[in-house]
Amino acid sequence: MKRLLPVLLVTGALLLAACGDDSDSDSAATTAGGAATTAAAADTTSGSADTTAAAASGTNVQAEGECGMGTGEAATGEPIKLGGIATNVPGIDFTWITSMAGAYFECVNDNGGINGRPIEYIVEEEHIDPGEIAGLSKKLIEEDGVLGLVGNTSIIDCSVNGAYYAEQGFFAIIAGVDHACFNNPNFSAVNMGPYYSSLGGAQAAVRAGAEGTLVIATGNQPGVDLINSGVVDYAESLGMKGVSLKPEVPIADPAVLAQQLVQEAGDGGGVVLDFTGPTVLPLLQAIEQQGLIDRVIWASSTPPNDPSIAEALGPAWNGKFLINAEFNLLDTGLPDQNHMNEIREQYAS
Secondary structure, three states: OOOOOOOOOOOOOOOEOOOOOOOOOOOOEOOOOOOOOOOOOOOOEEEOOOOEEEOOOOOOOOOOOOOOOOOOOOOOOOOEEEEEEEEEEOOEEOHHHHHHHHHHHHHHHOOOOEOOEOEEEEEEEEOOOHHHHHHHHHHHHHHOOOOEEEEEEOOOHHHHHHHHHHHHOOOEEEOOOOHHHHOOOOEEEOOOHHHHHHHHHHHHHHHOOOOOEEEEEEOOOOOHHHHHHHHHHHHHHOOOEEEEEOOOOOOOOHHHHHHHHHHHHOOOOEEEEEOOHHHHHHHHHHHHHOOOHHHOEEEEOOOOOOHHHHHHHOHHHOOOEEEEOOOOOOOOOOHHHHHHHHHHHHHOO
């Protein structure tokens, strides 16, 4: 953001989710029902010359279960403008992330805002067009006059706009996708990103017994070769074969892709899926319909970390789909998670 604001980052350990469990892992293991979950909060310090926020065990930057000032009254002061940019193309829709950020800001505004000032959240959609996203960033900063950028989740934002944000003195708080998001100091990514998230899925598959070949499948998009290289390199470091697949999304024929994945991995191999929830669900259903669940070890990057995926799949996948969850599962029952669920139901439904 243009000014450094106190930020509390809570990082989750590697969670094997959506029906998975891994007793050999030092990280937390969680079933889809959220029966056993452990989350560790990292101590984080962020500050400028006169502002420091330290997150310690059992503390937060605001009262538990509250938004903003917690007054229950609408903020009426001069708005604080914040901006966000999200990719939205067939098969890759990240607008739910900016929508959730907007829902939280609405809750803040209904509870006193920031010292009485409401947040005006201006969100733009981009379509993996460098010229378009460059123009959108300039609009937000130079025309709309936003104070900071929060919730950006884009395939190309970090590569295209990194130098511009640095020139303008902006430090964006994002969900990183592009690998450039993780090596530029003007981006603060609160997630692993697909490279590391898929790598975590691959590690889970190996711990669960995958042998011979690891396959990584990511939708064909800018940066896909680098994303997939993490799993391929990891496989080769173990003396396994690594295979990179780049299907077009949305997946035209999930049944055909399911067969291809199993054939490439071979019996007992591992397959890591790196797709958004709505894209991966028909593929998982096709895998089940063709009796392919037990042919390989199935794993995934973070996006299917959502109880709705487990509910849509049913019991056939219990213990058979390992997800690098990154964050709390939505049904953990933890206080902060329950509060987020309440905000989503009230403001984002």
